[in-house]
């Protein structure tokens with residue numbers, strides 16, 4: 001005996017007929033409205049409780065994609081194709097009209113839906129903390145009892161700080177921001193939104209400039225039952241700077257880096273690398289710095305001596321010739337003036 005649809009009586013193999021199955025199934029559900037939360041300061045958008053990086057997409061596009069994301073399809077609804085038109089219905093309100101095509105159990109489907117989209121402008125966590133002078137850590141960069149930080153070091157540190165805060169933010173740390181950066185007696189203070197950033201930054205400065213790192217923590221209160229700490233990361237720069245030219249164990253070298261407490265040096269003559277202990281770094285004679293190099297014209301050359309024109313007095317002067325330097329009279333070389341005469345780099 002042929003079975004029939006219990007709803008309409010159409011002959012079927014079993015269960016409901018196609019049309020009755022379709023009529024009793026919800027293929028697409030939509031919410032009553034969708035909210036798009038955007039920071040009015042930086043333009044970042046909140047979704048699923050998280051703030052995302054600001055996008056350059058116009059608000060209309062964000063509203064349309066929020067409406068599409070809010071659609072919920074029956075799991076057997078195949079290949080939805082969505083046409084959307086957005087109408088502005090208020091200062092911060094839109095109506096998204098959607099034309100949805102697809103198929104269900106082999107039958108083509110076309111449905112129309114409307115979702116109101118509200119744009120909600122607020123200040124994101126990051127922007128409100130920045131405006132509220134919030135900070136978690138301070139990186140203090142200081143010279144030592146022999147020298148203060150140089151202007152060049154301060155400028156370089158500022159640049160590094162900006163780029164690290166920026167990349168931390170793009171890497172997902174919402175609190176990766178510089179609250180304030182100020183030059184103080186003897187160095188620079190960098191006040192930061194996150195302790196994690198402060199630690200990373202302090203380590204990067206120590207790797208680049210050497211010296212000692214000291215972290216101290218201070219309890220500043222409680223938030224949601226948890227202790228809140230602020231940390232201070234003091235980096236005390238060493239006596240030697242990158243590029244300093246020193247006379248060590250009978251040869252001229254320059255400071256090429258730092259590794260913990262040891263100073264890495266590279267000889268000017270052969271480019272040979274070696275390292276110098278902390279004790280020696282404190283006492284070795286500093287003759288000049290590669291950054292202060294000047295161009296000097298070569299007048300005559302000898303096997304181990306160059307006669308050059310002093311770039312400031314235009315008088316002739318002698319400088320020892322690095323072993324592998326190929327140079328002809330009339331060409332220029334880089335020199336550093338020291339108390340003991342010129343050094344050719």
Ligand SMILES: [Zn+2]
Pocket residue numbers: 005006007008009010016017018019020021
């Ligand atoms: Zn039926």
Ligand SMILES: [Zn+2]
Pocket residue numbers: 039040041042043044123124125126127128
């Ligand atoms: Zn913001």
